[in-house]
Amino acid sequence: MKENKVNPDFIIIGGGSAGCVLANRLTECKTHHVLLIEAGPNDSDPWIHIPIGYGKNFRNPKINWMFKTEPGEKWVKNGVPTPRGKVIGGSSSINGMVYMRGNPDDYNHWQQLGNSGWGFDDVLPYFKKSQNQQRGEDNYHGTGGALWVSDPAEIHPIAEAYISAGIEAGYKYNPDFNGERQEGFGPIQWTTKKGRRSSAATAYLNPAKLRNNLTVISQGLVQRIILMVQKQLVLNIKF
Structure with a gap:
């Protein structure tokens, strides 16, 4: 010991x-x-x-x-x-x-249960504060944070086929699952910095x-x- x-x-x-x-x-x-x-x-x-x-x-x-x-x-x-x-x-x-936030409805449900300050509009500023989104800052993403978040440099043909199949099945294309909505098919974001975790x-x-x-x-x-x-x-x- x-x-x-x-x-x-x-x-x-x-x-x-x-x-x-x-x-x-x-x-x-x-x-x-x-x-x-x-x-x-x-x-x-x-x-x-x-x-x-x-x-x-x-x-x-x-x-x-x-x-x-x-x-x-x-x-x-x-x-x-x-x-x-x-x-x-x-x-x-x-x-x-994989960088994927919880669904906004979940946070809003917590708030409806009586947990004030836990609605999606309350926690979104902290998501933005924590990340350094390489695509730049917008209503749902921040820059200058500690955690690097990157979009894929390229999409594998199998992933492209999967996304295309989803769209053909009637689902919407979604370029950002951490943006306005999470439903649909599209590429995911990664917690990587210049090719490293x-x-x-x-x-x-x-x-x-x-x-x-x-x-x-x-x-x-x-x-x-x-x-x-x-x-x-x-x-x-x-x-």
């Missing part, structure tokens, strides 16, 4: 998509020291950053928790693989890099690492959180 003694103001357990963003935001305040702990390794594996590598990463237990759904009696008796990232950047470091780690955590008030521990699985007297906190971490 390895013992590390630090005295942070904030402890973030999990260096996934949310953890990386939170570490960036909290360390913007220079008086706060932040400790981020991730169960998996850092994201130095080249296959993480090469877009085609996502197929390889789905089967890599070093950076994937290898979760499966419960087996079904009549279908998928061994369970369906459900990849979840066990690496700095979390699932944003191993996913297929744009993850929560590269977009948010890497800039935060340049600050001296952030400590990142990788390959540290938090097994227990022990609350002590006098506001002390002890973490049992397996390395």
Whole structure:
């Protein structure tokens, strides 16, 4: 067992998509020291950053928790693989890099249930703030954010045939599934930057690492959180 003694103001357990963003935001305040702990390794594996590598990463237990759904009696008796990232950047470091927001009706439904501030018009400014859309800024996209979003440089002939088949079947062509509407057939957008993956780690955590008030521990699985007297906190971490 390895013992590390630090005295942070904030402890973030999990260096996934949310953890990386939170570490960036909290360390913007220079008086706060932040400790981020991730169960998996850092994201130095080249296959993480090469877009085609996502197929390889789905089967890599070093950076994937290898979760499966419960087996079904009549279908998928061994369970369906459900990849979840066990690496700095979390699932944003191993996913297929498709950039797709939730449907506006879902956010509006949350607001109708009494969650004020969660309507689509409320969250859209934050979607725009977070992204650096390479096609430029418009009513639904922003530029200057941390997360790079790109349109495909070219469309594969199979994808073109698929889109054409949808249009022939009576569906509308949709050039932007993150625009005014999500229905239809068309090309998707990617979280890539100049041909490489744009993850929560590269977009948010890497800039935060340049600050001296952030400590990142990788390959540290938090097994227990022990609350002590006098506001002390002890973490049992397996390395």
